[in-house]
Amino acid sequence: MIEEVSNYLNQIRHEFTSQALNEEAAGDIPVELYAKWLEEAVGAQVLDPKAMVVSTVSGNGKPSSRVVYNRGITETGFKFYTNYDSRKGHDLENNPFVSVNVFWSEMERQIRMEGTVSKLDREESDAYFKARPRDSQIGAWASAQSQKVTDREELEKWVKHFNEKFEGMEVPRPPHWGGYFIEATYFEFWQGRPARLHDRIIFEKDGNTWNKYRVAP
Numbered sequence: 001m002i003e004e005v006s007n008y009l010n011q012i013r014h015e016f017t018s019q020a021l022n023e024e025a026a027g028d029i030p031v032e033l034y035a036k037w038l039e040e041a042v043g044a045q046v047l048d049p050k051a052m053v054v055s056t057v058s059g060n061g062k063p064s065s066r067v068v069y070n071r072g073i074t075e076t077g078f079k080f081y082t083n084y085d086s087r088k089g090h091d092l093e094n095n096p097f098v099s100v101n102v103f104w105s106e107m108e109r110q111i112r113m114e115g116t117v118s119k120l121d122r123e124e125s126d127a128y129f130k131a132r133p134r135d136s137q138i139g140a141w142a143s144a145q146s147q148k149v150t151d152r153e154e155l156e157k158w159v160k161h162f163n164e165k166f167e168g169m170e171v172p173r174p175p176h177w178g179g180y181f182i183e184a185t186y187f188e189f190w191q192g193r194p195a196r197l198h199d200r201i202i203f204e205k206d207g208n209t210w211n212k213y214r215v216a217p
Helices: 002-011 030-043 087-094 122-131 134-142 152-165
Strands: 051-057 063-069 077-083 097-104 109-119 177-191 199-206 209-214
Touching (some): 051 077, 063 077, 077 087, 077 122, 122 177, 134 152
Antiparallel strands (some): 077 177, 097 109, 109 177
16 A cells, blocks of 8 residues: 555656746735735635644754644734644744745645744734634633643543633633744745746845845746
8 A cells, every 4th residue: 555655656747837926026025925825815715725834843953843824914924823832832932933834736836934933912812812713712721732631531521611610701811822923034935837947936034124036946
């Protein structure tokens, strides 16, 4: 089975035939290009356009990646929310540098980003948590994210516990749960092209200025 799958992976080919990306079309502000591509991804009915892979590195140098949702953009970066006690939370406590990857296969596009992370202020995290569905709010209390659990029943027991605890009242934001802001310093916009001669436009921050250039595929 493994050999058959390996052969399949080596034989399958995809020819990229989508549109081009040039320096002029990329503009001068990378977050604006991200917003434009995101809008086009929504219009093209990409399955989950807000999903992005965030990679962190632990204190002992071990990388790990996971999918999170982009929950806000500004002119300088992105926001996401999570459990501060999770593996990524501990990684970020020791090493604030992250790498982000967004891949929209339906549009033959990829966006890579790098930057540093800081926690959002309490007021912003409170406001976002308040807007979440109640079940998600309870889940934030019930799940000790990334920690070992005995079985599914243990998790469901904690859900029941917090449903009863907060019955008839507004669910407060747990102190261990909140938002992060990624201050981006590097972007790569990748557009698939025929014969693997893909377009790759880089934005690299130098002080308050974005330097833009093309790299070979």
